[in-house]
Amino acid sequence: MDDLQRPPTPEDEDIKLNFFPDPPPFYKYFTTENLARLKDIEKEAAPENDDTNSSTSKAATKLSAERILALPTELRYLIPPEPPADDAEFHVFGAVESAKGANNLMKNMDYIADQLRFQDVFHDWTYEQLYPSPSTEPSADDPSAQQPTTSNSASLDRQNYLFRFLRSILLSYISLLGIVAANPTSEQKEQKLKDIMTLVANMHALINEYRPHQARQTLIAKMEEQVRKKREEIESVKRIGEKVKEVLAGFGGVDGEDKPSNGGEETLEDGTRAREEDRQRVQRGMWDAINEVVG
Secondary structure: HHHHHHHOOOEEEEEEHOOOOOOOOOHHOOOOOHHHHHHHHHHHHHHOOOOOOOOOOHHHOOOOHHHHHHOHHHHHHOOOOOOOOOEEEEEEEEEEOOOOOOHHHHHHHHHHHHHHOOOOOOOOOOOOOOOOOOOOOOOOOOHHOOOOOOOOOOOOOOHHHHHHHHHHHHHHHHHHHHHHHHHOOOOOHHHHHHHHHHHHHHHHHHHHHHHHHHHHHHHHHHHHHHHHHHHHHHHHHHHHHHHHHHHHHHHHHHHHHOOOOHHHHHHHHHHHHHHHHHHHHHHHHHHHHHHHHOO
């Protein structure tokens, strides 16, 4: 209760005003003087016949680990860490990842196989890929594999394989019905179910390979929608500008109307009163137009 009643302090004001976290404290070490000092240290550590002395983009490779640890604190912050290797693993939100990516498909298929085995459905089912792998590339060490093959991701006709798998599933299902009708306990029934499971898993894997294309098309659709909305806003602004010009022209016409020059009782004649009423009607119309423009 005492904390609620105490007056606000400058620290409380800072907490309320800082909507974003402050930058890391070592950003102040990235100065021109420190960069020049680090460059001089690199030149001293590099061999005399090294042609890369003038390059400043290889700071982490020019100094050994002992020399880096011996540097002052403000200079060690200027040396970026080594990028992880392709096969190096690290944890992201508790999941193990690698720089080259993880084969989540095989992990998912292994998990499905374990679940089928645990639920006593299939004891020995394993995923078998029935189409060329799009990630297969010719080896640089093999001189006979210099030409691109049909395994290339761009040349793989996924639609053709999907239709093939679909037809195979339909035929396998019809065959399964015949087997069950003849002998419900036949061993061929389990094998046919495994074949259907393998075909479905391959279709699922091929459909997932359309994810990058789906992401690109979604981004294109979003950008086209933004362009359409911007054009509509521009057209709306143009229409409002025309209305404003008409309203301003109407004001000028009202101000420029001929005023009665006669005085006395002649100003109260019917013709003068009619012009005054017309003037008021025009003014009301212009005010209505302004309200419409302002919204």
